[in-house]
Amino acid sequence: xxxxGTEVRHKALTLLRDGRFNADVARMLxxxxxxxxxxxxxxxxxxxxxxxxxxxxxxxxxxxxxxRPAYSYxxxxxxxxxxxxxxxxxxxxxxxxxxxxxxxxxxxxxxxxMKAVFPENxxxxxxxxxxxxxxxxxxxxxxxxxxxxxxKKHDRxxxxxxxxxxxxxxxxxxxxxxxxxxxxxxxxxxxxRMVGGEPKRYEYPRYFFTNKSDxxxxxxxxxxxxxxxxxxxxxxxxxxxxxxxxxxxSVALMDAHVGPKY
Ligand SMILES: [Zn+2]
Numbered sequence: 200x201x202x203x204g205t206e207v208r209h210k211a212l213t214l215l216r217d218g219r220f221n222a223d224v225a226r227m228l229x230x231x232x233x234x235x236x237x238x239x240x241x242x243x244x245x246x247x248x249x250x251x252x253x254x255x256x257x258x259x260x261x262x263x264x265x266x267r268p269a270y271s272y273x274x275x276x277x278x279x280x281x282x283x284x285x286x287x288x289x290x291x292x293x294x295x296x297x298x299x300x301x302x303x304x305x306x307x308x309x310x311x312x313m314k315a316v317f318p319e320n321x322x323x324x325x326x327x328x329x330x331x332x333x334x335x336x337x338x339x340x341x342x343x344x345x346x347x348x349x350x351k352k353h354d355r356x357x358x359x360x361x362x363x364x365x366x367x368x369x370x371x372x373x374x375x376x377x378x379x380x381x382x383x384x385x386x387x388x389x390x391x392r393m394v395g396g397e398p399k400r401y402e403y404p405r406y407f408f409t410n411k412s413d414x415x416x417x418x419x420x421x422x423x424x425x426x427x428x429x430x431x432x433x434x435x436x437x438x439x440x441x442x443x444x445x446x447x448x449s450v451a452l453m454d455a456h457v458g459p460k461y
Pocket of ligand 1: 339
């Protein structure tokens with residue numbers, strides 16, 4: 200029997216986890232289909248996913264523990280920059296959060312939250328030019344993110360289910376962090392004023408959350424209300440554009456719990 204290197208096996212496992220058929224992988228990598236089947240079996244066994252044995256568990260389907268603060272953060276990342284691949288019969292669906300290379304700390308935080316919410320599934324980074332997507336495969340994504348649907352989020356109703364509202368209300372700061380980390384930012388505006396005949400520079404830090412969906416902007420406002428942060432909706436071209444936090448005390452609260460991207 201020919202010996203196939205670790206590299207080929209890793210390639211095969213990546214393809215298999217992506218939902219490819221054993222026969223396709225065998226053909227692509229020129230490996231006997233039986234070998235591919237064996238690798239798949241070993242990989243599943245290692246991850247506790249052997250068919251007929253325990254398939255990876257789900258907080259919604261079989262009540263396993265859910266890391267609620269991590270979920271609150273991940274839910275907000277999903278609402279901001281997340282995408283769930285379409286369900287089809289032969290592919291395991293995946294959740295992908297788009298991250299920028301310029302914020303390695305955020306990418307790390309996203310990965311940590313994903314691992315906490317999906318402790319039995321493998322989380323990986325997929326590099327593209329200028330960005331990396333953080334990805335997890337699970338057959339239970341729709342259980343945890345029932346907002347998944349066809350088309351863009353701003354073209355459809357986005358409403359949290361009661362259990363999600365409970366988690367968001369219990370962990371509002373994690374939710375706000377997730378929103379700012381995905382579709383928000385902290386900026387510093389400045390101006391000069393004459394003080395005693397001298398021009399003096401004044402800086403005004405503020406936070407913005409920009410999202411096209413009225414429902415998602417409203418969720419941001421609801422969460423800010425929960426923690427006593429004052430906000431305003433700014434309008435661009437006659438349409439609500441973003442949620443702005445500019446009052447000094449509110450910015451200070453945001454700085455203590457969210458801070459700039461990193
Ligand atoms: Zn489930």
